Amino acid sequence: MTRAKKASSTQAVRSRGEWQPRLRASTGKGKEEMEDEFDGVLKAEVVAEGLSVLGRTGSGSQQAYLNLVLQGGNLNNVELLSEYVYLQHLDLSYNSIRDLSCVSHMPYLLELNVSNNELQTFFDFKPPRNLKEVDFSFNQITEMKDLSAYHALTTLILDSNNISEIKGLQNCSSLTYLSMAYNRIAEISGLTNLFIKTLCLSNNEIVKIRGLESLQALENLDLANNKINSLEGLEGLDLLQTINLKDNQISDLKELRYIDDLPLLRELNLLNNPIQDHPDYWLTVLFMLQRLSELDGMKIKVEEKVTALNKHGPPPEVVAAQDHMSNIMYSMTQPQRVFDSTLPSLDAPYPMLILTGPQSCGKRELTHRLCRQFKDFFRYGACHTTRDPYFGEDKRFDYHFITQEAFDEMTCSGKFIVTMKYSYHHYALSKDTIESIAREGLACCTHMEIEGVRSLKNTYFEPRYILVVPMNKEKYEGSLRRKGLFSRPEIELAVSRVDMYMQINQDLPGFFDAAVNVDDLDDAYVQLSRLIKEFLGLTDQIDSATSRAGSGDRAYPGLQDSSTTMDSSASTTGRFGPITDTNEFLDSAARKYSARVSAKLAIHKSPMEEASMQRRQQAARRALVGKPPSAYAHLFERSTVTAPATLGPDHRLLDRASYTSMLPSGSNVSQERSLLGASPETSSQESGSTSGLSMLSSAGVFSAEGSASFRTPIINIHGPEEEQVEPMILRAEPEPEGDQVGDIASEAPVPLPLTESIIGRPSRTRKSSSPRGTATSRPGSNKKPVLPPIPSGRKIAKT
Numbered sequence: 001m002t003r004a005k006k007a008s009s010t011q012a013v014r015s016r017g018e019w020q021p022r023l024r025a026s027t028g029k030g031k032e033e034m035e036d037e038f039d040g041v042l043k044a045e046v047v048a049e050g051l052s053v054l055g056r057t058g059s060g061s062q063q064a065y066l067n068l069v070l071q072g073g074n075l076n077n078v079e080l081l082s083e084y085v086y087l088q089h090l091d092l093s094y095n096s097i098r099d100l101s102c103v104s105h106m107p108y109l110l111e112l113n114v115s116n117n118e119l120q121t122f123f124d125f126k127p128p129r130n131l132k133e134v135d136f137s138f139n140q141i142t143e144m145k146d147l148s149a150y151h152a153l154t155t156l157i158l159d160s161n162n163i164s165e166i167k168g169l170q171n172c173s174s175l176t177y178l179s180m181a182y183n184r185i186a187e188i189s190g191l192t193n194l195f196i197k198t199l200c201l202s203n204n205e206i207v208k209i210r211g212l213e214s215l216q217a218l219e220n221l222d223l224a225n226n227k228i229n230s231l232e233g234l235e236g237l238d239l240l241q242t243i244n245l246k247d248n249q250i251s252d253l254k255e256l257r258y259i260d261d262l263p264l265l266r267e268l269n270l271l272n273n274p275i276q277d278h279p280d281y282w283l284t285v286l287f288m289l290q291r292l293s294e295l296d297g298m299k300i301k302v303e304e305k306v307t308a309l310n311k312h313g314p315p316p317e318v319v320a321a322q323d324h325m326s327n328i329m330y331s332m333t334q335p336q337r338v339f340d341s342t343l344p345s346l347d348a349p350y351p352m353l354i355l356t357g358p359q360s361c362g363k364r365e366l367t368h369r370l371c372r373q374f375k376d377f378f379r380y381g382a383c384h385t386t387r388d389p390y391f392g393e394d395k396r397f398d399y400h401f402i403t404q405e406a407f408d409e410m411t412c413s414g415k416f417i418v419t420m421k422y423s424y425h426h427y428a429l430s431k432d433t434i435e436s437i438a439r440e441g442l443a444c445c446t447h448m449e450i451e452g453v454r455s456l457k458n459t460y461f462e463p464r465y466i467l468v469v470p471m472n473k474e475k476y477e478g479s480l481r482r483k484g485l486f487s488r489p490e491i492e493l494a495v496s497r498v499d500m501y502m503q504i505n506q507d508l509p510g511f512f513d514a515a516v517n518v519d520d521l522d523d524a525y526v527q528l529s530r531l532i533k534e535f536l537g538l539t540d541q542i543d544s545a546t547s548r549a550g551s552g553d554r555a556y557p558g559l560q561d562s563s564t565t566m567d568s569s570a571s572t573t574g575r576f577g578p579i580t581d582t583n584e585f586l587d588s589a590a591r592k593y594s595a596r597v598s599a600k601l602a603i604h605k606s607p608m609e610e611a612s613m614q615r616r617q618q619a620a621r622r623a624l625v626g627k628p629p630s631a632y633a634h635l636f637e638r639s640t641v642t643a644p645a646t647l648g649p650d651h652r653l654l655d656r657a658s659y660t661s662m663l664p665s666g667s668n669v670s671q672e673r674s675l676l677g678a679s680p681e682t683s684s685q686e687s688g689s690t691s692g693l694s695m696l697s698s699a700g701v702f703s704a705e706g707s708a709s710f711r712t713p714i715i716n717i718h719g720p721e722e723e724q725v726e727p728m729i730l731r732a733e734p735e736p737e738g739d740q741v742g743d744i745a746s747e748a749p750v751p752l753p754l755t756e757s758i759i760g761r762p763s764r765t766r767k768s769s770s771p772r773g774t775a776t777s778r779p780g781s782n783k784k785p786v787l788p789p790i791p792s793g794r795k796i797a798k799t
């Protein structure tokens, strides 16, 4: 039997309702017409007409016709065929045959089609040794018999009979295709340990899918039009590719769990099942069965798969982007606000320090300790939460504890920049929290889970993220248990997230700026403190020199402060992941990827970025000569005196290499650009239409106070062609007398790039604002150390 025939036969089975009557009509008509002239007995001349394909006989000794087709001849007696012993393919379909004993004389028969006859039993003949494909469909067979003798049988079609039980196949080890549609089968049985690849049992009376578990080769299953209400029984059939369950009783989406693990499942048909009435049916199925390419007879589009995924199981990046998007949207519904306190410089966002890690690993305590020790630089940014305070927790000191209603209201009022739900409670960091800290000239330091970090990375802020994670999970779990605050699932969740944090640290180098093991909180604090001191330039020369020598990298004299000593033995043990040494944290050149990316970013600016930069620089120049551009004026009324980075005694700023390597973290910047769909270096005009969330810089420069503070003698105004980044060596220059820009311009002997002039030279005012007599550079510019400079309000105030 050819494949085409088999296909057409199967097709006939599937649409039996349509074409069976047609068959009956034609057969009936034929009968009427032929009744008088034809007795139904096969004659030699009729056989002669149907013979074809002359070839070698099975024994190979003679030539004979191998194929015989006698379709629709209204035959009821085919005894004559006993003489045609060499036949290999015999088609007697659409006749009225009741006896097939002639086949016993055809030992070489390979294919037999006796569909649409009047057979009441099947295989009533001596089995041909190599009989492979048999079609007994559309007969009146009621019972299956033992087919153990038919070893070679690969295809058996028994559609449209009256069979109620599958049996007799247990030794048909070659059987790969079995079709028994349109019978009276109520239970699947008798298929144990067969190698069937295609099984069609549609249009039967099956209620439960059972008895398939041993069909490990099954690829295609057709159970359409039965009474099945559960998919149970399909699990574990790992080679299944198509399942047709059209016209059944499946109603619950949960049933999909039985097939969601099938690795090769590509086509599923659940048409006309109650499950389709589920409002979210399509996307839920696509989400649960992500490998499907066709559902209910329709090809699935990639966009649909993406939509399903984003709806039901969005990747963390999407969750973060969605959180960011909502906060932006909510914020845009509010009157426009730009936080000038958090817009400290021409090209850098407000700095923040975030400790991230699993719940209750000690990061809150570390955050508080850091804020206490470095109180001149950081202030604790208390988040808002809907959870109740634990015993001993301080309102405002630890969190702003608010009700769910208040939280929702604040969310809708655009008050938050980051929100997340953790263990049934909501958490958020508000803009006002950051803003109020920024107004004091300090940097916000807080702690949060990774979801918050991801969301924050979408904003224009460029916090530095320190991962604090317990390496010893047992110890961590024990400490969570001892606290008595958490349920078992909460503890399990927290502990399971340790691995997630470690994985992120491993998979995404640079995602965190540093990682600290918090198995021992005191040790961890020593490391943290050291990191922060070095970042703030509070370490002593020797210590810094030693650590720099250790890293084999260039020195940063500008980051040292001889007045503060630092124990150089401060342990770096327990550091792990891609960042292994304090210097690496501080020295981005040690992280080659970062340096390279930053260098690329610096060199290959897009025309849009260039244009944006130019606009801003022009505006800055105008501001410096006392003509603040009108578009900015109303936006940047206030200013903060922002953190100076310190210069070393030799008055050198960073060399070009370090300059490029210290650009804002490439990952942050690029992510942000892509997510916001715009360059972060958008012009200030653009900033005017930006919400307070995606803040742009340069307020300090353009504000009255900021402008004044930058009118230093060394500033020179240059045209665009002079605005190349030069090696940043400052030479000794005479301090000019006046502080008017005009004087400055004429007296400054060393032309400097504008951005550098603006942001790198406030330290060279006559009265240094540095507490230790060192020159200060601008806050948060491209020439900053890896951690951004910290607003230094209090620090400056002291001096």
Ligand SMILES: Nc1ncnc2c1ncn2[C@@H]1O[C@H](COP(=O)(O)OP(=O)(O)OP(=O)(O)O)[C@@H](O)[C@H]1O
Pocket: 357, 358, 359, 360, 361, 362, 363, 364, 365, 383, 384, 387, 418, 419, 420, 422, 427, 428, 429, 447, 448, 449, 450, 451, 452, 453
């Ligand atoms: N705004 C926020 N965004 C994201 N995560 C946050 C935010 N605020 C708090 N979290 C984090 O939510 C988690 C649950 O906070 P909660 O204060 O209930 O836990 P905790 O046991 O006190 O842990 P921890 O000491 O780490 O704060 C903590 O990991 C916390 O850091």
